[in-house]
Amino acid sequence: MFRRTLIALMLLAAPAAAQDAPVVSERATFRVVKFAQGLEIPWGGAFLPDGSMLVTERPGRLRRIGTDGRVSAPLGGVPQVEGGGQGGLLDVAIAPDFARTREIFLCQSAAVEGGALTRLVSARLSPAGDALTGLRRVLDATPAQASGRNHYGCRIAFGRDGHLYLSTGERNERARAQRLDDLAGKVIRLTRDGRVPADNPFVGQQGVRPEIWSYGHRHPQGLAFNPWTGSLWEAEFGPRGGDEINVVRRGANFGWPVVSHGREYWGPRISRDVSAPNIEDPIHVFAPPISPSGIAFYDGAAFPGWQRSLFVAALNTPGLVRLTTDGDRVVGEERLLTGLARMRSVLVGPDGRVYLLVDSPDGVVLRLDPA
DSSP: OHHHHHHHHHHHHSOGGGOOOOEEOSSOEEEEEEEEEEESSEEEEEEOTTSOEEEEETTTEEEEEOTTOOBOOOOBSOOOOOOSTTOSEEEEEEOTTHHHHOEEEEEEEEEETTEEEEEEEEEEEOTTSSBEEEEEEEEEOSSOBSSOOOOOEEEEEEOTTSOEEEEEOOTTOGGGGGOTTOOTTEEEEEOTTSOOOTTSTTTTOTTSOTTEEEEOOSOEEEEEEOTTTOOEEEEEOOSBTOOEEEEEOTTOBOOTTTSOSOBOTTSSBSOSOSOOTTSOOOSEEOSSOOOEEEEEEEOOSSOGGGTTEEEEEEETTEEEEEEEEETTEEEEEEEESTTSOOEEEEEEOTTSOEEEEEOSTTEEEEEEEEO
């Protein structure tokens, strides 16, 4: 283990020109290149139409990375965040019509009266690309919680229906995931301006939050639409042994903590059952666990053999996982770059290459190039 960790650190510290050793995987051969550096705990990223990238830093900064890998100074106009524990400035997504509106969305932890919560905001990127303007609060995942600063969730995805989907963690208070008067531990569906679509599953039900699309989630850190089926996939950061991939369905209960494949960190099972009536089963469970974070479907041209794969950023065991998909099924798993670094996010660039955000105070962006 020490030798593998040492090799990983040497690779991350090496200049790009020295990173020539090809990695042979099941369906591709690639090289790992250090694309950008000088980031503090990078968390989320999104590509802009010109090929540059917006990247969040968890302490509360947003930066722009050029196509040459140069990292900008922190952008102005970024909202203040609640930075304790796992909180901070987390995901970033650009609106589908960004080229016209320059609108972006950010997910963050925020301090409010009564504690902290997951917050979704929108803003516009200035023409110069160096600041945000018109910052607007879209949603607070209430109620706020006074204790703890963990499990915010905080991934953003846009559907073919034009609506915005947001994942929220249960804030390490398990019962919140099953409560329908509570926005924690959910996948939420909204219009771009924060209104509730009329066809959300719980609209009009007394005592139920109409923003909810699905519930029973622990700490959903990955969210992406399958470009071939149109379905929404979610990566669930479970407890020990409870990491899973779900296909999110309208109004469905995904079970946490009523059913789980996971165990308490001190040993015993969390639930007696791993499946139950009226609870949606995961389509894939990771064994051994990986602590999944960001996910991305691969539909690029640089790696033809990776078409129809789902990439999952892994925090522990650190690395990258590639899942082979067939429609809305997982039919294969390959673990890549095991032990290299804690991966927080994975993105597919407009060039078809795969970009990895390394979760570290000395964070970098790695790029996978065809070899």
